Amino acid sequence: MKILALCTGNPERLPGKSYKTGIFKHAVNGAVMIDAEGLVGDAICNRKHHGGVDQAVYIEGSLTLDWWSRELGGHYEPGTFGENMVISDLDNRDVAVGNRFAVGDLILEVTACRMPCATFAARMADPKFVKRYTAAARPGIYCRVIRGGVAEPGMPMECTPFSGDKITMPELMETFGRRLQGADRTRYLAAPIHYKLRAMLESQADEAH
Numbered sequence: 001m002k003i004l005a006l007c008t009g010n011p012e013r014l015p016g017k018s019y020k021t022g023i024f025k026h027a028v029n030g031a032v033m034i035d036a037e038g039l040v041g042d043a044i045c046n047r048k049h050h051g052g053v054d055q056a057v058y059i060e061g062s063l064t065l066d067w068w069s070r071e072l073g074g075h076y077e078p079g080t081f082g083e084n085m086v087i088s089d090l091d092n093r094d095v096a097v098g099n100r101f102a103v104g105d106l107i108l109e110v111t112a113c114r115m116p117c118a119t120f121a122a123r124m125a126d127p128k129f130v131k132r133y134t135a136a137a138r139p140g141i142y143c144r145v146i147r148g149g150v151a152e153p154g155m156p157m158e159c160t161p162f163s164g165d166k167i168t169m170p171e172l173m174e175t176f177g178r179r180l181q182g183a184d185r186t187r188y189l190a191a192p193i194h195y196k197l198r199a200m201l202e203s204q205a206d207e208a209h
Helices: 062-072 116-125 129-136 169-175 182-189 195-209
Strands: 003-007 025-027 032-036 055-063 085-087 100-103 108-112 141-147 150-152 158-161
Touching: 025 129, 055 062, 062 085, 108 150, 108 169, 116 129, 182 195
Parallel strands: 055 085
Antiparallel strands: 003 025, 003 085, 032 150, 055 141, 100 108, 100 158, 108 141
C-alpha cells in the first residue's frame, strides 16, 4: 500500500445553497503536515458534523474509488468524495474500527465510517446519491491521529489490523442510529469507536441497568 493522493479544500459555495462547504477537495503536490485536527490548511466548515479529533482524516481506498468509477461511468479525480487521503490497493469493506495506518511518523486509527448527507448528494449533483451510497455499503473511513507527522503522495503505507473483534465499515453503516443490545453493544464499546458513538452506547447501557 501507498498514499496515492492527499487532498485539501477551501470553503466553497454549492450551487443553489446559501452555505459554504469544505467538501470540494483537490490533490496537493508535495508534503502535508497532519496533526490532531487533520491536514493542516484543510477547510472544515460545519464542525458540528465534520472534523474533530475522531474525524480528523477521511480516507478512501483506491479499489473502492475504482468501483465507483465503474458504477457511475466516469473517472473521478482524487478528492471528489471529499476525501483527504487515497490509499492504493485498499477496499473500504475490508477496514475495521481500530485498524491503524502508519506512514513515516504518522499513525492513524480508524474510528468510524462515512455516512452520506445532503451536502454530499449536492456535490455529486444527484439528489438520490445518499440512498445510492448507502446501498453500495462501501463507506469511506474516518480516523483519529494517534501521532502526527508529515505525509506525501508515494509514501509506503502499513496497515495493522485491530486485535479485537472486527467491526467493519459496512457493519457500522448498517447499524448507524440503531439501539444495540447485549453482546453487540459490548463488542462495539471494546473497540476504539468515535467518541459520539461511544457516548450514545454508554447511555444505552446505563438505561438498561
